[in-house]
Amino acid sequence: MTEQSPFRLLYLLTEPFGTGGVQSDMKSLGPHFVKNGHEVFIACPTGDQLELLQKGGVVHIPFDVHFKTPGQFQECKKRLRDLIQTIRPTVLAPQSIRSSWLCHAAAKDLPIPRITTIHNIHTPFNSLWAGFLLNKCSDAVVFESEHEHHRLTKLGLDPKKTTVIPSGIDTTTFYPIERSQALWKSIPGLSEHSVIFGCVARLSPEKAHSDLLKAFFEVRKEIPESRLILVGDGPLKDSLIHQTKSLGLEPFVHFAGQQSAIREYVSLFDVFVLASTRESLPRAAREAMACGKPIIAxxxxxxxxxxxxxxxxxxxxxxxxxxxxxxMISLGSDPKTREDMTSLSLELIRKRFSLDIWLSENEALYKKASSGNLAGSLP
Incomplete structure (x- = not known):
């Protein structure tokens, strides 16, 4: 096999294929590889975003990597081993520590390189043993951020096995546009004087929308014409709506729910705000930057x-x-600074988070692994 030969790539995901950063990565990477002549399989629980993936020629295989007992682990290992022997991938690409461990157990005696991508490790305890486990379970580890890379190499992961490839943002999808007038008119209470703060994020505890609502309560005292638009859905929706009412903010906060037209919603924002208590390399913030918005995070x-x-x-x-x-008060009351930050945001997206560079570097790595040239290939 030569370096230019197509690869057969099996991704293994922990979560269902719905909304989320990992799934967004797969929706870009998978179809790109298929278009370039490779075969891509994604094994994970089903989800509501599968149709977008499959339109790009990626094959989905229902597979659940969750296990709690040694017996369940052995059963999961056997199912993955059978799947690997059926598909015969040239590269295994687990997308979490759990799936990396399972891939190692199922394929440690097979001549198939294992490249793990670490998107984030939210639990500090998991970080303590992640370096040891990845040393044992992976031939190479790809990080999307310098933060996670530094954290795990400091905790024992062999730097020679690692590389950092920040995920890219599709600037043909996310770019500055004029405010969507139709959408603007559909949201009650907006006027030409409104200052719009917005967030696109799942309504879940780690995104800390409760802190954002508390902050917005204070912002309203200084900027009475301010409004808040929250795009996303999740388990905290009812409690956040209740909090909004308790704070007397109901007329000034719009819960937009889950949306596909993200760029159109972001076009309404003057400032994008992310109040998270934990993050990796926040995609929603980078997409907002690509749309020309200053960020508070x-x-x-x-x-x-x-x-x-x-x-x-x-x-x-x-x-x-x-x-x-x-x-929020500082940026909300300073249009000139917001304008200056817009140009710097766009420049950072172009230089640091290029979609083309991200796709090509991932493809080059999988090609090297597939053709047996992975050793010594990482920077």
């Missing part, structure tokens, strides 16, 4: 690699609604 995970404080946006401590409110 919490200083967690790899957000510092996305938001350059004072240049493309502002960073604040997590879990601190008062400081979040101060940052």
């Amino acid at each position: 919490t200083r967690v995970g790899a957000t510092r690699e996305v938001v350059h404080h004072g240049k493309s946006g502002l960073l604040v401590p997590p879990g601190n609604p008062a400081k979040l409110a101060k940052a």
Whole structure:
């Protein structure tokens, strides 16, 4: 097999194929590889985004990697082994520590390279043993952020096995557009004087929408014409709506729910706000930057690699609604600074988060692995 030969890639995902950063990556990478003549299989639980994946020629295989007992682990290992022997991939690409462990158990005696991608490790305890496990289970480890890369190499992961390839943003999908007038008119209470803060994120605990609502309560005192638009759905929706009513913010907060026309919603925002208590390399913030929006985000995970404080946006401590409110008031009342940050955001997306570079570097790595040239190929 030569380096230019097509590869047969088997991705293994932990979560269902719905909305999420990992799934968004797969929707870009998988069809791109198929278009370039490779075969791509994704094994994971089913989800509501599968149709978009399959339209790109990617084959989905229902597979659940969750296990709690040794017996369940052995059963899961056997099913994966059978799947590998049926598909005969030239590269295995687990997308989490759990799936990497399972791939190793199922295929450690097979001559198939295993390349693990680490998107994020939210639990500090998991980080303590992740380096040891990845040393044993993976031939190479791809990180999307310098933050996670530094954390795990410091905890024992062999740097020679690692590389950092930040996921790219599709600037043919996310780019600055004029405000969607139809959407603007469909949201009650907006006027030409409104200052719009917005967030696109799942309504779940780690996104800390409750802190955002508390901050917005204070923002309203200083910027009465401010409004907040929340795009997304999730388990905290009812409690967040209740909190909105309790704070007297119901006329000024719009819950848009899950949406596909993200760019159109972002076109309404003056400032994108992310109040998360944990993040990896936040895709929603980078998509908003590609749309020309300044960002306010919490200083967690790899957000510092996305938001350059004072240049493309502002960073604040997590879990601190008062400081979040101060940052929102600062940018909300300063159109000139917002305009300056827009150009810097677009430049950062072009230089650091190029879709073409991300796709080509991933493809080159899988080609090398598939043709037996992985050793010594990582920077």
